[in-house]
Every structure is written in structure tokens, then in C-alpha cells.
Amino acid sequence: MESQPNKLAFDSGWAYSPAPESTDHVHIDKKYDLFIGGEFVAPVKGGYFETINPATEEVLSSVAEATDADVDRAVKAARKAYRGAWSKMNAAERGKYIFRIARILQERAREFSVIESLDGGKPIRESRDIDIPLAAAHFFYYAGWADKLGYAFPGRTPKALGVAGQIIPWNFPLLMAAWKIAPALACGNTVVLKPAETTPLTAMKLAEVIRDAGLPPGVVNIVTGAGKTGAAIVNHPDVDKIAFTGSTDVGRLIQRAIAGTKKKYTLELGGKAANIIFADAAIDQAVEGIVNGIFFNQGHVCCAGSRLFVQESVADEVIQKLKDRMETLIVGDPLDKNTDVGAINSAPQLEKIESYLKIGQQEGAEMYQSSCPVPKRGYWCRPTIFTGVSQSNRVVQEEIFGPVLAIQTFRTLEEGLTKANNTPYGLSGGVWTDKGAKIFKMTQQVRAGVIWANTFNKFDPTSPFGGYKESGVGREGGLHGLGAYVRLEPQS
Amino acid sequence: MSLSAVPASPHFPDLSRVALVDEVGVNERVARFQSRSIKNESKNDALKLILSMIDLTTLEGQDTPGKVRQLCQKAMHLHDAMPGLPHVAAVCVYPTMVSVAKKALGASGINIASVATAFPSGMAPRHIKLEETKIAVAEGANEIDMVISRGAFLAGEYGYVFDEIAAIKEACGDAHLKVILETGEIGTLDRVRRASVLAMHAGADFIKTSTGKIQPAATLPVTLVMLQAIRDYFRETGRMVGMKPAGGISNAKLAIHYLVMLRETLGNAWMTPQWYRFGASSLANDVLMQLRKQQTGVYQSADYFSKD
Numbered sequence: 001m002e003s004q005p006n007k008l009a010f011d012s013g014w015a016y017s018p019a020p021e022s023t024d025h026v027h028i029d030k031k032y033d034l035f036i037g038g039e040f041v042a043p044v045k046g047g048y049f050e051t052i053n054p055a056t057e058e059v060l061s062s063v064a065e066a067t068d069a070d071v072d073r074a075v076k077a078a079r080k081a082y083r084g085a086w087s088k089m090n091a092a093e094r095g096k097y098i099f100r101i102a103r104i105l106q107e108r109a110r111e112f113s114v115i116e117s118l119d120g121g122k123p124i125r126e127s128r129d130i131d132i133p134l135a136a137a138h139f140f141y142y143a144g145w146a147d148k149l150g151y152a153f154p155g156r157t158p159k160a161l162g163v164a165g166q167i168i169p170w171n172f173p174l175l176m177a178a179w180k181i182a183p184a185l186a187c188g189n190t191v192v193l194k195p196a197e198t199t200p201l202t203a204m205k206l207a208e209v210i211r212d213a214g215l216p217p218g219v220v221n222i223v224t225g226a227g228k229t230g231a232a233i234v235n236h237p238d239v240d241k242i243a244f245t246g247s248t249d250v251g252r253l254i255q256r257a258i259a260g261t262k263k264k265y266t267l268e269l270g271g272k273a274a275n276i277i278f279a280d281a282a283i284d285q286a287v288e289g290i291v292n293g294i295f296f297n298q299g300h301v302c303c304a305g306s307r308l309f310v311q312e313s314v315a316d317e318v319i320q321k322l323k324d325r326m327e328t329l330i331v332g333d334p335l336d337k338n339t340d341v342g343a344i345n346s347a348p349q350l351e352k353i354e355s356y357l358k359i360g361q362q363e364g365a366e367m368y369q370s371s372c373p374v375p376k377r378g379y380w381c382r383p384t385i386f387t388g389v390s391q392s393n394r395v396v397q398e399e400i401f402g403p404v405l406a407i408q409t410f411r412t413l414e415e416g417l418t419k420a421n422n423t424p425y426g427l428s429g430g431v432w433t434d435k436g437a438k439i440f441k442m443t444q445q446v447r448a449g450v451i452w453a454n455t456f457n458k459f460d461p462t463s464p465f466g467g468y469k470e471s472g473v474g475r476e477g478g479l480h481g482l483g484a485y486v487r488l489e490p491q492s
Numbered sequence: 493m494s495l496s497a498v499p500a501s502p503h504f505p506d507l508s509r510v511a512l513v514d515e516v517g518v519n520e521r522v523a524r525f526q527s528r529s530i531k532n533e534s535k536n537d538a539l540k541l542i543l544s545m546i547d548l549t550t551l552e553g554q555d556t557p558g559k560v561r562q563l564c565q566k567a568m569h570l571h572d573a574m575p576g577l578p579h580v581a582a583v584c585v586y587p588t589m590v591s592v593a594k595k596a597l598g599a600s601g602i603n604i605a606s607v608a609t610a611f612p613s614g615m616a617p618r619h620i621k622l623e624e625t626k627i628a629v630a631e632g633a634n635e636i637d638m639v640i641s642r643g644a645f646l647a648g649e650y651g652y653v654f655d656e657i658a659a660i661k662e663a664c665g666d667a668h669l670k671v672i673l674e675t676g677e678i679g680t681l682d683r684v685r686r687a688s689v690l691a692m693h694a695g696a697d698f699i700k701t702s703t704g705k706i707q708p709a710a711t712l713p714v715t716l717v718m719l720q721a722i723r724d725y726f727r728e729t730g731r732m733v734g735m736k737p738a739g740g741i742s743n744a745k746l747a748i749h750y751l752v753m754l755r756e757t758l759g760n761a762w763m764t765p766q767w768y769r770f771g772a773s774s775l776a777n778d779v780l781m782q783l784r785k786q787q788t789g790v791y792q793s794a795d796y797f798s799k800d
Contacts, residue, residue, distance in 0.1 A: 006730050008723065013760035014537055014751070019529035125527060284720050285517025320727070328756040337529035434512050454514055 010327045011371065019337040021124045026114045028201060031062045034070055034224065035207035037077035038217025044069040049226075051200055054121040055334050055343040055378040063200045066223035071192070071232035074221040078163040078190040079238055081218030086190055087160060089216075095146030098185050100213040102139035105178075108209070109133065112202055116174055117334040119201040121343030121379070122297050124335050134459055135178035138477075141461035142182035145482060149187065152479055158486035160188030161264060162240035165233035168203075169246045170196035170345050171300040171401075177203050179476050180243050181220060187485035189241070190219050192233055197226040198346045231257070239263060241485065245302070248399075248425075248470050266474030266484045268302065268466055270399040271427030274420035275305030275456060276442065278413075279314045281432035285454070287321045290405070293430060293456040295329060295341055295383050299403040300349070302471075303428035305456050307396060308385075308407045309416050315409045319387065326370040326383045333375070341403060344379040353381050353402035360386045360395040365406075391422055399425070413438065421447050426468030430456045449475070502658040505693040507650060511724065513681040513717055522712040525753045535748070539783045542747045542775070543570060544578035545765045547605055547736065549773050550585060551612075551704065557592045560585055564596035566800040571780045573796075574787070580776065581765035582635055586611070587628040594632035605670070606633035609660060612674070612703035614639040618656060625663040636660070637670045637771075639703060640687060642677045650690055657694035670698035670736055670769075675714045676706040684714055688721035698734035704771065709739025712749060719757040732761065738771025744782040747775055 031048065033040040047065040052058060066074070086094070105112065109132045116127040149158045164184045168176035173195055184191050195203035207222045223229060227250075234242055234257050244254055245268040258265060275293045277286045293305025310318045334342035344350040361367055365386040374380040385405045389396050396406045410416035420429060429448040431439055443451045449466045452458060459465070464480035466472055474484050530538055548567045550559060560583075567580045582603035583593050590606045597604065606628035610616035616624075625636055638660050644652045661669050671691040675684050691699050699718055702709035715737045722733045735754070741747055747770060754768055762768055777797045785791050 006727050008726075008759040009761060010756070010759045013763050014541065014755060015534060016528065016530060017532040017534040019531050129527070280512070282512040282514035282517060284511065285514040285521070288517055288521050337527075434514075454517065455520075 008324055010324075016330070016338045018333070020333065021114060021117075021335045021337055023114055023118070023335065026111050026118075028061050028115065032064060032200065032204045032224070034064045034066055034074070035204070035211075035220075035222040036070070036074045036218075037221065038211060038215070040207070043067065044073070049197065051119060051198065053118050054198075054345055055375070057377055060119060061201060063204070063224045066194070066225040066229045066232070068232045070223055071229060071236060074192045074223050075163055075165075075233075075236050075238050077218035077221050078192050081216055082160070082162055082190040085216040086219050087188055091147035091149070091188070094185065094188065095143045097213055097215050098139055098143035098146060098182060101209055102136045102143060104209045104213055105132065105136040105139065109136070112174060112205060114335065115205060116202050117342065120170060120173055120199045121334050121345050123339040123342040124337055125339065126297060131172055131175045134461070135175045138175070138178040138182045138461045142186040142481075146186040149482065149486065152482050153486070153488055155491055156488040157491050158187065158482070159489055161485060161487055162189060163238060164189045164191050164241040164243060164485065165236065165239040166191055166193040166243045167230045167233060167246065168193065168195055170199040171297060171302070173199040174202040174206060176245055177206055183476070183481045184243075184485050185219065187482060189485055192221045192223060192239070194223050194225060194230050194233055197224070200224045234258060241265065243484065244268070251472065264484070266466070266476065267472045268474075268476060269427075269470060269472040270425055271302045271304065271467065271471050272307055272397070272399050272423050272425045273303055273305045273428040273430065273448065274307045274309055274423075274446065275430040276309045276416050276420055276432065277311060277314070277318055278431075278433040278435075278438060279311040280434045281454070282434065283314060283318060283321065286432040287318060287325055289430060289432060289454070289456045290318075290322055291325055291329070294405040295403050296457050298341055298344055298381070300345055300401055301457065303450060303457065305428070305430050306400065306405060307420075307423070308405055309410050309419055310407065311416070312409045312411050319385075319407065322385065323368060326385070327372070329370055329372065329383055331370070331372045331374050331380065331382060341383060344381050344402065347379055349401065350379040350381060353400055353404060356395055356398070356400045356402070356404060357384065360389070360393070360406075363389070363393050363395070365389045365393060365395060391419060397423065413441070417442065417445055421445075424470040427471035428452070502654070502661070502695045503693060504651065504654055505689050507686065507689070510686050510689050511720070513685050515681050515713070518681060518713045518716055522716055522753070525712065525756065526749050528749075528752045530748050530752065536783070536786050538748050538751050539744060539779050539786070540578055541751065541763065542744065542770065542779050544581060545769050546580040546776055547582045547584045547738070547769045547771045548580045548776065549583075549704070549738075549771055551607060555586060555589060557589070560589045560592045561596045562800040564593055564602075566776070566798060567602050568597065568600045570776060571797060574780070574783065581769055584637065584771065587624055587631065587633070590628055590631035590633045603635050604633045605635035605637055606631075607637045609638040611637070611639055612705040614641050615643075618659065621656070622659060622663045625660050629663070629665055629667045634667045635670060636664050636667050637672055637700060639672045639674060640691065642674055645678060645683075645687060654690050654694045657691055657696060661695035668697040669695065670700045670734075671696040672700045672703055672738075673718075674703055674706055675701045676708045681713065681717045684717045685721050688718050689725070692721065692725045692733050696733060698736050698769070700736040700738055700771065702739040702771075704739035710737035710741055710771075712753060715750060716753055716757065719754065723758055732767060734767040734769065735762070736769040736771055741770055741772050742774045742778065744775070744779045747779065
């Protein structure tokens with residue numbers, strides 16, 4: 001018998017040996033230029049910035065910083081391609097190019113997975129099993145729509161918008177590029193895309209894929225840089241549409257900047273999703289859902305289930321089981337196939353998360369972290385939960401974008417619902433119960449774009465995704481995602 | 493020998509509080525265990541641990557004393573060409589073969605498990621089951637693998653099933669009791685969970701998935717649900733209960749996935765033959781071949797490993 005009779009121990013005995021994914025097959029250039037008009041070109045003013053591996057803090061490559069002049073060049077190339085080959089091309093032909101991108105991505109999936117984990121810090125298990133396959137799936141899905149747009153909008157004629165400016169975040173670099181590029185191309189638009197400054201590498205590899213797929217020059221242009229580069233895209237007068245995924249603060253800036261212009265826009269912004277566990281849920285599986293909801297991709301997920309609401313009568317059990325489960329999470333080398341939680345994406349993001357850990361404790365919340373060892377170098381945050389918090393705590397109200405969960409209890413369905421909706425955000429939510437009627441009631445009344453029942457963080461190209469309230473405007477994915485890239489005219 | 497840490501005093505559980513199980517979620521969790529990559533030392537250690545956890549089994553109508561003696565020899569000498577190997581945990585036979593096994597195993601330290609209670613169907617009157625259990629123990633079995641009355645369980649006669657397990661437990665005396673749920677017959681994961689709770693409260697020292705005579709036998713999802721039931725029972729009562737998946741685990745890779753699941757569900761305390769067993773007949777040789785491959789880098793012919 002153990003000394004502490006009712007305690008489980010996961011910290012000794014048989015342990016998993018390191019199982020690192022090989023990087024031999026991956027080639028990363030020392031320097032990446034901008035991808036404009038079908039070729040890689042140096043920035044006009046010649047600036048480059050470094051991109052690092054957040055797990056080791058080692059420099060991976062240097063990437064060009066696009067200024068206004070480069071963005072202008074990219075938009076001109078996109079406009080030229082739009083007026084030229086792309087808008088005149090038969091839609092089925094356009095679809096073929098997108099299919100080709102999808103197939104090359106699948107063929108090079110292993111290489112993309114490794115680079116995604118190197119540059120962004122996410123576990124190889126996720127980049128291999130989720131990010132890259134899902135990115136390819138989006139291209140496949142929208143490729144199929146290219147010559148069937150008429151069926152998507154019966155009775156009306158969908159027309160391309162023109163040049164789409166797309167700005168994507170660092171949490172799912174290639175996947176977000178796919179979410180943006182695939183529907184834009186399927187609908188006949190051309191693209192200027194800016195990846196996030198901390199994770200530009202898979203976008204530059206995607207540029208190679210696009211070149212190898214033989215897309216007409218200028219149909220997709222990829223410009224790297226930080227906020228200024230993004231602003232140059234947003235403010236460029238010849239861009240017809242802005243698609244942005246990122247923080248609510250930047251989303252507001254974009255809305256302000258394009259107010260009064262004829263630019264269309266979709267914004268996919270922050271979230272603080274409620275994950276609601278009823279007493280009649282399958283508790284062990286719900287605990288898995290909590291873990292998947294908040295620790296997936298280190299919590300760098302806009303739809304993360306970062307607010308947990310547990311019905312009072314099972315709260316102790318759920319928290320106990322969650323703590324046990326957290327002890328079995330392996331935090332460390334993103335390239336190790338057994339890693340569950342990888343590196344925090346960047347030093348500033350780690351700083352932000354750590355500031356919230358302090359705030360939570362200062363506000364009187366009880367903090368619990370798993371006891372796993374973390375590497376000395378790199379940016380790391382142990383899986384963390386806060387209990388003893390209420391709706392007025394900042395860790396409950398504000399998006400932390402890290403592996404940090406705030407736990408509250410509720411007694412009645414109405415109380416759970418009120419608390420769940422008491423947030424400026426509305427991107428996603430989760431409901432856990434064995435009762436179908438309760439699932440319908442909750443999914444109808446939780447104000448969020450996506451609600452998962454007895455699961456969490458499930459994505460599919462056929463399913464629309466997007467927010468209510470301050471979580472954004474418009475939908476991406478599925479049939480709805482096409483609507484964001486077309487102008488509908490009466491049937492001729 | 494006494495294998496259970498705290499003696500169980502049977503009390504009928506509150507079945508309204510038995511946890512619900514969501515099959516989709518269970519399958520997802522199982523997929524995660526299967527995505528673990530076990531290499532190098534961790535693989536070596538796992539393979540040896542698996543050998544030490546095997547209940548080497550022969551349960552055929554055509555079993556003979558000679559066959560049982562062969563099995564016992566294998567149990568004690570898995571592969572003497574590779575020094576440093578553990579012996580298996582137990583040999584599992586029918587009651588009529590217990591005395592043969594006892595003589596063959598001598599003071600090897602290998603336990604003798606006997607199935608009882610009209611294995612595999614359990615379709616016999618209770619007094620026959622009790623008598624059979626007592627005979628097996630008297631002949632020298634120190635572990636009894638009983639089957640639950642699935643008919644009664646499926647009919648909702650939980651009290652009957654509970655009483656029967658408690659009575660068999662009493663008939664076992666010092667021998668420790670493994671309760672076979674025959675999960676391939678009880679069907680849903682919710683019922684697996686419920687049967688696990690019944691068996692543990694009635695005094696089971698181990699709960700076991702299957703007889704091996706019904707398909708499907710042990711599966712990863714069923715085993716996960718049973719491990720979670722063991723964990724919750726332990727949290728509630730402080731008593732550890734062992735787990736034995738049996739049937740269908742015939743290769744080392746799958747057995748390693750079972751160990752991963754055990755480690756991440758119950759933790760280190762259960763990672764010994766005292767608390768975890770594999771009921772298997774052909775698993776040992778595949779594990780031995782894998783161990784050999786770990787040492788030499790190449791697979792040897794199956795002809796180098798004794799088939800008993």
C-alpha cells in the first residue's frame with residue numbers, strides 16, 4: 001500500500017524514452033524573400049528579421065520585412081493576375097490548381113509538420129495529425145467548389161471580389177493560410193497574404209508549393225512582416241477585401257481603418273469560451289474534453305475552452321480528475337512524438353501569460369499547475385488551472401491565450417447559461433451532458449458561433465466557423481466561407 | 493499469499509451513482525494512447541514488464557497433463573537463451589489441471605490460476621460453482637478466475653450477480669479472486685462500467701475482461717473503462733483492485749499500448765504483476781522476439797522460440 005492511500009502517482013517508474021521526429025529531411029533556407037508575382041524577390045528597402053524556434057530560442061532563418069512599397073508591389077501583382085489569367089480562366093481549371101496545392105501539401109505533409117513545430121512550438125503530434133492534414137483538407141474542399149459556385153448561391157450569380165488582403169495569426173500558421181487562401185481562390189479572387197511575424201516559415205514553404213503547382217504569377221502573393229506590413233495591406237486602396245484572424249484589439253483597428261471604404265471584411269477575433277459540464281455528463285470523457293479544450297496547442301487557440309463551468313454536485317470530482325489528468329501531460333520538446341504540450345509561441349506571449357498568472361493569484365484565486373519538468377531554455381508554461389474565481393476576476397474575463405483555465409461552478413442550467421453568456425466574446429462553447437434535450441437548449445441559447453456537444457475543438461472544412469459579439473464578423477469554412485469572397489448579383 | 497492490500501467487506505453499491513460512459517470519447521482517448529511512441533529503454537523495460545505480467549493460459553477441452561506440464565516449463569523458462577528474463581506471473585488452467593500445474597511449478601514462485609464457476613458460460617447452479625471453486629483452491633490454486641452470470645446481469649438482477657461474486661470470494665479463502673465480466677457479451681461500455689462496480693464492491697481482487705471464448709475479447713476501450721472504474725473505486729475506498737485484460741492481445745505492440753493506458757490512468761502503483769495481468773497464450777513469444785530484436789537489431793525466426 002502507498003503511504004497516501006487514495007492518491008495516484010504518475011511521476012516515477014516506467015517513463016517514455018525520447019522519441020524525437022527526425023529533422024534530416026527538412027530544408028530551411030538561411031533567408032526568405034517575399035513571394036510576389038510568382039517569384040521570390042528581395043524587399044525594396046532590404047530589411048530582414050529573424051524567426052526563432054521558441055523551444056530552443058535558436059534562430060531558424062531570416063525573413064524579409066515588407067514595407068509599404070513591397071505591399072504595393074504585391075497588390076499590383078495580384079491585381080494584374082486578377083485582370084489577366086485568373087478571372088478569365090474556366091472555373092474548373094481554377095479548381096485544378098487548388099487541387100494541385102492540396103495534393104502537394106499532402107505529399108510534403110511530414111516536412112510541413114516538422115517546420116510548423118520548429119517555428120511555432122506546437123507538438124509534432126498536433127501539426128502532424130491536425131494542422132497539416134486539415135490544411136490540405138481545406139484546399140481539397142474548396143477546390144471542389146470552384147466550378148460549382150452557382151449551386152452554392154441558387155438564383156444568384158456569384159462574382160469574385162478582386163484582390164483579397166489576408167492577415168493571419170501565429171497559432172495555426174499553415175492552417176489559417178489554407179482557411180484564407182482556399183476559398184478566395186475558389187471564388188476567383190487573387191491574394192496578398194501576410195503570415196504572422198513569429199511563424200512565417202510554413203507560409204514561405206507554401207509559396208514554394210504554389211509556385212510548383214504552376215499557379216499563374218501573382219494569383220497568390222505572400223509578404224512577411226509585423227503589424228506595419230499588415231497595416232499597409234489594410235490601408236492599400238486597391239484591396240477589395242480584408243480577411244483577418246487575430247486579436248480583438250487589432251480587429252477594432254482594422255474596422256476603424258476601413259470604415260467608409262468599400263472594402264469587404266471578415267474578422268475572426270478573440271474568445272473566452274465557456275465549457276459547461278453538467279452533473280449528468282460522462283465525467284471521464286468530459287475531463288478529456290476540458291484538457292483538449294484548454295491545453296490543445298498550449299491554449300493558443302481563439303476558440304479554447306478557457307472558462308470551465310462545472311455543475312456544483314460534480315465539481316470536486318471533476319477538478320480532482322482534471323488534476324490527475326494534468327499530471328500525465330508531457331510538456332517539452334515539440335518534436336518529441338510523445339509531447340502533449342509544446343512551447344509557448346514567443347517571449348512576449350509567455351510574458352503575457354505569466355502576467356495573468358500573477359494577476360490571478362493577486363486577485364485571490366487558487367492556482368494549480370501540473371508538476372511536470374520543463375526544459376531550461378525556450379518558452380514554457382505548465383498547464384494551469386485557477387479555482388475560487390468569479391465572473392469579476394480578470395482571468396475569467398480576459399483572453400489569456402495560454403494553457404490557463406479558470407474554473408467556476410453553477411447550480412442550475414439558467415445560472416450556467418447566464419454566466420456563459422456574460423462575456424464580450426462569443427466564438428465557441430462546449431456542453432457536456434447525457435441528455436439530448438439539454439444539449440439543444442444550451443446550443444440554442446449560448447451566444448457563440450460554434451458549440452460543441454460532448455466534444456471540443458473539432459474542425460472540419462465543411463463546417464462554418466466564426467464569432468458573435470467581439471469575437472468577430474463573418475464566417476469561414478463550409479458554404480458560408482464562400483460567401484465572404486463573392487459579390488452576389490441577380491441571375492443574368 | 494495475500495494479494496489484496498485491504499480486505500474487502502462486500503456492500504452493495506449505489507448503482508444510481510455509477511459513472512456514465514461516452515463511447516466516442518473513450519475511443520478518442522484510446523487513440524491517444526496508441527499514438528504514444530515507445531522506443532529504446534522504455535520499450536525494453538515495457539517488454540520485460542509485460543512478460544512478468546502474463547497469465548500463461550491453456551483452456552481447451554483437449555488439454556492434457558502433458559500439455560499443462562509443457563506450459564509450466566515455458567512459464568518458468570521463457571527463453572533461457574536470453575538471460576535476465578522474468579518468469580510469467582501465473583499459469584491459468586482448468587480445475588482438473590491444477591494439481592498437475594502445482595507439481596510442475598513447484599517452488600518457482602509462479603502462481604496457479606484456475607478458472608472456476610462453470611467457465612466459460614457460468615451456466616450452472618450456484619452450489620456447483622462454489623464447490624468447483626473450493627476444489628480448485630484445495631488442489632492448490634491461489635488465484636480463481638470466475639465468470640459472472642451474464643444472463644442475470646443483463647436481466648437487471650444485479651443483487652443476484654453481487655451475491656454470487658461475494659459468495660465465491662468467500663469460497664476462495666486466501667486465494668485471490670479475478671472476476672471475469674465477459675465484456676463481449678455484456679455489450680455496452682455503460683454496462684461494463686456497472687459490472688466493474690458490482691464486482692469490486694462484492695470483493696473482487698481483480699476484474700478481468702473476458703474468457704477468451706467470446707469475441708470480441710479484451711479491447712482497449714473496454715479496458716480503459718474498467719481501469720477508470722478501478723481508479724474511482726480506489727479514490728472512494730482506498731482499496732486497490734487489479735486489472736486483467738484477456739483474449740486477443742497477441743502482439744507486443746498492442747500489449748505496450750495497454751501498458752501506456754495503465755500508466756496514464758492508474759499510475760505507477762499498478763505497474764506490477766501484483767496489480768496487472770495479461771491473459772494470453774501467444775503474447776509471450778511475440779514479446780520475446782521483440783526483445784531479441786531490441787538486443788540484436790534483427791528479427792529472428794519464430795522457430796527459435798518454443799511453442800508450448
